[in-house]
Amino acid sequence: MDSGSTIHVSRDRERFSNFRKAPTGHYALCGSGKVPILGYGEIDIELSNISVKRPKKKLLRLHNVAFCPLFPTNLASLSKLEEREMDWNHKTGEITLRGDLVSYTQRIH
Numbered sequence: 878m879d880s881g882s883t884i885h886v887s888r889d890r891e892r893f894s895n896f897r898k899a900p901t902g903h904y905a906l907c908g909s910g911k912v913p914i915l916g917y918g919e920i921d922i923e924l925s926n927i928s929v930k931r932p933k934k935k936l937l938r939l940h941n942v943a944f945c946p947l948f949p950t951n952l953a954s955l956s957k958l959e960e961r962e963m964d965w966n967h968k969t970g971e972i973t974l975r976g977d978l979v980s981y982t983q984r985i986h
Contacts, residue, residue: 878965878972878982879952885920885942886952893918893944905945912947922953924972924980935980 886905887893896918903914920942924935939953955965964973965982972980 878955878958880955880965880967882952882954883956884952885939885954885957886945886948886950887920887942888944888946888948888951890916890944890946892920893942894921895919896944899943903943905943905948907945907948912945914943914945916944917941918944925982937980 884905890896893916896916899914899916904911905914919938919940921936921938924937939957958965962975963979965971966973967984970981970983971978972982
């Protein structure tokens with residue numbers, strides 16, 4: 878999850894559904910440069926299970942994800958998730974949907 882990204886990005890073409898080729902000239906900014914966006918589509922990400930008593934796989938579908946195989950990492954845009962009424966507490970890692978706890982994140986970098 879990235880609080881500075883304005884788009885979702887994935888490097889893995891195999892994860893996409895409803896894939897469509899990007900128009901010529903689409904790119905994503907990365908550090909001090911830019912990398913081409915080759916297409917857009919949807920991907921599902923698995924959320925961390927918050928209930929040990931009821932182990933149930935929860936998927937979150939990300940829409941309009943940019944396919945950028947040269948981007949250094951995959952990103953879920955916090956601003957895009959906030960548009961869907963999701964929120965992220967970066968101190969606790971809690972992800973909520975309309976105030977209800979749905980998952981956790983781990984700080985990696």
